[in-house]
Amino acid sequence: MILRADWVLPVARDPIEEGEVVVHNGVIVDVRRRSGTRGGADVLDFGEAIILPGLVNTHAHLELTALRGAIEDLPFFEWIRRLVELKKLLSEGEWRDSTLWGALEAAASGITTIADTTDTGASLYAMVQVGLRGRVYQEVFAVEPDADASRTLRALEDRLQWLRRSTQGTPVEIGVAPHTLYTVRPHIMQTLRQYTREKGYPVCIHAAESQDEIALLERGEGKFAQMYDGRGIPWQAQGKHPVDLLHEGGWLDERTLLVHCVHTSPHHTELFASSRTAIAHCPQSNAKLYNGIAPLSDWLAQGVRVGLGTDSVVSNNSLDMFAEMRSAVTLQRAVHGESSCLTTRRVVELATLGGAQALGMAERTGTLEPGKQADLCVLSLAGWHHFPTYDPYAALVFSARAGDVLMTMVGGKTIYQHGEFPLLRESVSALRERLRHTVRRVRQALSDDGSG
Secondary structure, rough: OEEEEEEEEOOOOOOOEEEEEEEOOOEEEEEEEOOOOOOOOOOOEEEEEEEEEEEEEEEEEEEHHHHHOOOOOHHHOOOHHHHHHHOOOOOHHHHHHHHHHHHHHHOOOOOEEEEEEOOOOHHHHHHHHHOOEEEEEEEOOOOOOOOOHHHHHHHHHHHHHHHHHHHHHOOEEEEEEOOOOOOOHHHHHHHHHHHHHHHOOOEEEEEEHHOOOOOOOHHHOOOOOOOOHHHOOOOOOOOOHHHHHHHOOOOOOOOOEEHHHHHHHHHHHHHHHHOOOEEEEEHHHHHHHOOOOOHHHHHHHHHOOOEEEEOOOOOOOOOHHHHHHHHHHHHHHHHHHHOOOOOOOHHHHHHHHHHHOOOOOOOOOOOOOOOEEEOEEEEEEOOOOHOOOOOOHHHHHHHOHOOOOOOOOOOOEEEEEEEEOOOOOOOHHHHHHHHHHHHHHHHHHHHOOOOO
């Protein structure tokens, strides 16, 4: 198969004008200038378009898709408390539908790899159905004062056993996600650290996302402390920043992905760099929930492994990685001015190769190079907002949107093209109708308690 377009962006090297990508048995065998091969059934010429590596979304919660737009204009603490209540409304089948809709949105947006954090485990089902590559991190919560380490571990092992069986023969891996240091008791965190290290599971942890989190962990103060006190949950401040606690607990290493890290210092940047800890940077979620702007430029200057993530569509409202790139660049330039090291080329690297490196998958995906899996997407340049195009990187970062994607391919298999999902075994319209019913129930619940 030969894919052609006005532009090919290998990311590993300079853009190729009038280029093509040659794929055989799901693997890229050549990336080159357009050859003399005539068109045929095995040649796809997209013309006014860009072929680029598939986008790597290093942090999402696909299962929350059905709650998009249900919680708006709230600061972080109030937002997360509302989310906890709304999650109680969905049934097992509704979680699967919600997650599948998110996976379809991802595929249609040019995303080929997702690191998804899941409570229910439904994201595995959705990613396999759609054909996405990625990793499913099973979340762990253990905040109650009587939380038992052995019981928590048994429940986790049961879920992981099911996940392992379900991922066999798929491009999806599994990991473990202790949610945060304020939702998992310290003694449970110690048990999980020993367990994940022994079993070799990659780890994902939300860290330093909000000032409320830091107030609780450092001083035992703030909104989380007041909430726990009101619920009769004793909490003793540990007197240190969450990243320092993670460092002391042995969590910072190349198998760990930290999410957000908005409120971190140059000292923490040094820890990230020296330990090879990766970070999922979610600029739009951070900004929307009033949490601030993470020190991305400092991380990159020190060689920290960073990928871009959308977070959930409850906190971001879309899985549009092009919008995420745009926000990453503009927010850093607004804060750092000309000292920001973020160029359009660099942020496209973060959304592709950077994400693959953060997840330890760079030998398979993230660039268009011979020997790598044929994970790619094709973005149309035919829209009003793209003409004229002088610089393909600038077009991707400052003009592109998810709706411009024409095709998405994973391992040489087309998972999305022109509104169709070739691997999907069920009706999109039937899925949408089921979700309409779920949305009506959620809206009624919001109306009943006066928040809708």
